[in-house]
Amino acid sequence: MKILHIISEGYPCGGAEKILIKLKDNFEKKGHEIKILSSNLDPEFNHFSDFEFKSINSNNPMKIIFKLFNPYSFTALKKILYEYKPDIVHLHTMEQITPSALFLLRKYPTFMTLHGPETFIKSLVTWGLLPRFFHKKEMRENNLTLIGRFHYFYHTYIQRYIYKLGFKNVDLFITPSNFIKQKAINDANPIKTIHNPIDLLEYSTIENNNTILFVGRLEKVKGVRYLIEAVPLIIKKIPNIQLYIVGDGQEKDSLFELVNDIGLSSNIHFTGWQKSDDLKRYYRKTSVVIIPSIWPENFPTVCLEAMSMGRPVIGTKVGGIPEIIDDKVNGYLVKPKDSGQIAEKVIKLLLDKNLLKFMSKNSRLKSEKYNINNYVAKLEEVYEDIRRKYENK
Numbered sequence: 001m002k003i004l005h006i007i008s009e010g011y012p013c014g015g016a017e018k019i020l021i022k023l024k025d026n027f028e029k030k031g032h033e034i035k036i037l038s039s040n041l042d043p044e045f046n047h048f049s050d051f052e053f054k055s056i057n058s059n060n061p062m063k064i065i066f067k068l069f070n071p072y073s074f075t076a077l078k079k080i081l082y083e084y085k086p087d088i089v090h091l092h093t094m095e096q097i098t099p100s101a102l103f104l105l106r107k108y109p110t111f112m113t114l115h116g117p118e119t120f121i122k123s124l125v126t127w128g129l130l131p132r133f134f135h136k137k138e139m140r141e142n143n144l145t146l147i148g149r150f151h152y153f154y155h156t157y158i159q160r161y162i163y164k165l166g167f168k169n170v171d172l173f174i175t176p177s178n179f180i181k182q183k184a185i186n187d188a189n190p191i192k193t194i195h196n197p198i199d200l201l202e203y204s205t206i207e208n209n210n211t212i213l214f215v216g217r218l219e220k221v222k223g224v225r226y227l228i229e230a231v232p233l234i235i236k237k238i239p240n241i242q243l244y245i246v247g248d249g250q251e252k253d254s255l256f257e258l259v260n261d262i263g264l265s266s267n268i269h270f271t272g273w274q275k276s277d278d279l280k281r282y283y284r285k286t287s288v289v290i291i292p293s294i295w296p297e298n299f300p301t302v303c304l305e306a307m308s309m310g311r312p313v314i315g316t317k318v319g320g321i322p323e324i325i326d327d328k329v330n331g332y333l334v335k336p337k338d339s340g341q342i343a344e345k346v347i348k349l350l351l352d353k354n355l356l357k358f359m360s361k362n363s364r365l366k367s368e369k370y371n372i373n374n375y376v377a378k379l380e381e382v383y384e385d386i387r388r389k390y391e392n393k
Contacts, residue, residue, distance in 0.1 A: 001032050001033070001087040001088055001383065001387070002032075002033045002035075002084065002085070002086045002087045002088070003027065003032055003033065003034050003035070003086060003087065003088045003089075003090060003383070004035050004036075004037060004080065004081075004084060004086035004088070004089050004090070005020055005023070005024070005034065005035070005036045005037070005090045005092065006036075006037045006038070006077070006089065006090070006091045006092065006097055006101070007020055007036065007037075007038050007049075007091075007092040007093050007097075008038065008039055008041070008092075008093040008094065008095045008096035008097060009038060009039065009041055009042070009093065009096070010036065010038030010039065010040070010041075010047040010048060010049030010052060011042060011045035011046060011047050011048065012048070013042070013045070015115065015116075015196070015301055016092050016093050016113070016115040016116075017048075018301075019196060019197065020036065020048075020092060021048055022197065022199065022372055023375075023376070023379070024036065024048075026372055026373070026376045027376060030376070030380075035050045035051065035080075035084060035086070036048065036049040036050050036051070037049060037050070037051040037052070037053070037073075037076065037077060037080060038051075038052055038053075038096075039052065039053055039054070039055035039056075039072075039073070039096035039097075040052040040053065040054060040055055041055035041096060051076060051080055052076075053070070053072040053073045053075070053076035053077075053096075054072035055072075055096050056070055056095075056096055056098075064154070066098065067095075067098060067159065068098055068099060068100065068158075068159060068162050069098055069099075069100040070096065070097065070098040070100065070101075073096060073097050073098060073100070073101055074098075074100050074101060074104070077097075077101050077104055078104055081104060081105075081108070086108065087109065087387060088108075088109050088110075088111070088383050088386075088387065089105055089108045089109070089110045089111070090110075090111045090112070090113070091110065091111065091112040091113070091170070092112075092113050092115060093115060094118070094120070099120070099159070099162045099163045099165075099166045100162075100166075101166075102163070102165075102166025102167065102169050102170065103165075103166055103169065105169040105170075106169045109171055109383070109386045109387050109389075109390050110169055110170050110171050111170070111171065111172050111173075111174060111382070111383070111386070112170050112172075112173050112174070112188070113173075113174045113175070113176070114173060114174070114175050114176075114180055114184055114188065115176065115298065116128075116180075116298050117296075117298075118184070119155040119159065120155065120159055120160050120163040120187070121160075121183060121184045121187045121188065122156055122160060122186070122187055123183045123184070123186070123187075124180075124183055124184065125152055125155045125156055125160075126139055126140060126141050126144075126152070127139075127295065127296060128155070129144075129148060129151055129152065129155075131219075131220060131221070132145075133145055133147060133148030133151055133152075134148060139221070139295060160187070163187075164187065167187075167188060170188075171190075171386045171389075172190055172191070172192060172382060172386060173188040173189070173190065173191040173192070174191075174192055174193075174194050174379075174382075175191060175192070175193050175194075176193070176194070176195055176196040176298055176299040176320065177193065177195065177298050177299040177319065177320030177323055178193050178320070178323055179296065179298070179319045179320040179323065180193075180298055180299075180319075180320065181193045192382065194375065194378050194379065194382075195299060195323070195369075195370055195375075196299045196301065196304070196370065196375070197370050197371065197372040197374070197375035197376075198301060198304040198305060198308060198367065198370050198371075198372065199372055200308045200367060200368065200371060201280060201283065201305055201308045201309045202280075202309065203308070203309060203310045203364050204283075204284050204309055204310060205310070205360075206287050206310065206311070206356060206357070206360055207284075207285065207287070208353070209242075209285065209287060210238050210240050210241045210242065210287065210350050211241075211242045211243075211244065211285055211286045211287055212241065212242070212243050212244075212286060212287065212288045212289070212290055212346060213243070213244050213246065213282055213283070213286035213288070213289045213290065213306075213311075214227055214243070214244070214245045214246065214247070214289070214290050214291075214292070215246045215247060215279065215282070215289070215302045215306075216246075216247045216291075216300075216302060217247055217248070217249040218245070218247050218248055218249030218250065218251040218252045218255060219249045219250055219251055220251060220294070221293065221294060221295035222249075222251075222292070222293055222294075222295075223292035223293050223294040223295075223316065223336060223337065224245065224251065224255055224292060225251075225255065225258060226292050226294070226336075226337050226338065226339045226342065227243070227290050227292040227339070227342060228243070228255060228258055228259060228262075228264075228268060229258075229262075229339040230339040230340070230342040230343040230346065231243055231262075231264055231267055231268060231343075232262060232264065233339065233340060233343035234343045234346050234347055235264075235267065237347045237351065238346075238347060238350055238351070241267055241346075241350075242267060242268075242269070243267060243268045243269070244269050244271055244282055244286065245268065245269065245270050245271065246271045246272075246273070246274050246279065246282055247272070247273060248272050248273050252270065255270075256270060279305075280309070283305065283306055283309045283311060284309065286311060287311070287349070287350060287356065288311065288312055288313070288314060288346060288349050288350065288356075289302070289303070289306035289311050289312070289313045289314075290313070290314050290315070290342065290346070291303055291313060291314070291315035291316065291321060292315075292316055292336070292342060293315070293316050293318050293319070293321070293336065294316065294318070294336040294337055295318065295319075296318045296319030296320075297318060297319040297320060297321050298319055298320050299319075299320040299323070299324070300315075300320070300321065300324075303315060303321065303324045303325070304324065304367055304370055306363070307324070307330060307331075307363035307364065307366055307367040308363075308364060308367035308368075309364075310360040310361065310363055310364045311360065311363060312330060312331040312332075312349060312356065312359035312360060312362075312363050313325055313330070313331040313363070314331055314332045314334060314342060314345045314346065314349075315331065315332075315333060315334070316333070316334055316335065316336040317333045317334070317335060317336065318336055321333070324366070326362070326366065329359070329362050329366075330359050330362040330363040330365075330366050331359060331363065332345040332348075332349075
């Protein structure tokens with residue numbers, strides 16, 4: 001099959017882009033021809049796309065119009081469809097593509113993966129808005145600022161309407177989690193969950209150390225503050241506990257200040273972002289990985305990576321996290337913003353080596369379900385199914 005993937009950013013800046021790189025490689029190994037169309041955003045990075053169009057300038061006063069109709073993506077896609085004639089078109093992130101592109105796809109078997117907080121899905125609008133559009137820490141509709149209300153109105157009643165018209169040309173929506181499927185089902189149909197894949201990391205036995213790990217962006221929604229506040233509670237039972245925080249972001253300075261205020265700089269360490277091989281090293285030397293998010297996660301790759309190396313995960317009951325963590329089997333589920341529960345589960349695991357070993361093996365077993373080969377097979381199946389329907393029209 002000739003498959004055209006369309007994505008906003010053409011370099012590995014996030015989960016969607018990294019998954020697409022894996023897809024291209026694995027589909028080509030099976031004899032398919034893969035081409036990728038993306039914007040030329042951030043040209044200083046090494047792009048993986050085959051075709052590019054001019055990105056929308058964030059400072060352009062016409063940006064609000066360009067978010068609905070990007071003439072550059074529209075023209076580029078029209079030309080590619082005419083010349084390349086793909087058997088399948090698969091859409092991913094849409095910010096630079098804009099909904100105008102959807103109206104070119106009526107004659108093509110078309111798929112769209114909803115990778116995260118899409119603002120064209122009504123129930124996900126507040127999830128996709130920036131924190132500065134809210135008065136309080138709680139990112140809820142009734143806490144929106146005046147400018148936040150404008151953005152909410154624009155996404156809910158203008159942008160969403162245009163997308164809904166274009167969605168008539170999408171044959172199947174794919175979500176990485178059942179959580180997103182349930183949120184999107186009223187706006188995007190038909191819809192199917194195919195959980196995100198991972199490249200399984202090498203399983204390693206857990207060393208007898210008292211080390212825990214967080215990996216991710218340092219933003220309020222990630223709930224790192226509540227993990228840090230759990231450490232003094234853990235110290236009461238495990239004085240030599242060590243927490244490594246891998247990542248960077250807007251909250252780094254305030255989190256660093258919090259650590260100093262509670263006098264735990266010898267127990268809590270900020271490493272910044274780590275390259276893939278270095279990140280594996282942190283996974284190996286840790287006993288438990290924590291995902292303390294207070295805002296819905298879609299289907300966090302960190303959780304799958306940790307489990308593939310045999311690391312139990314303690315995660316909050318938000319978004320798609322409960323679809324990965326089987327409570328008391330391969331990790332624990334805790335309430336968001338509950339430092340006490342985080343501390344309790346960390347202590348329970350680290351003080352019971354048999355329990356830690358049991359959950360380590362179960363974590364690896366669960367991660368094997370998300371092997372990239374399984375994902376490719378499921379995607380091939382839905383591609384062929386929709387393609388046959390077009391051939392029989």
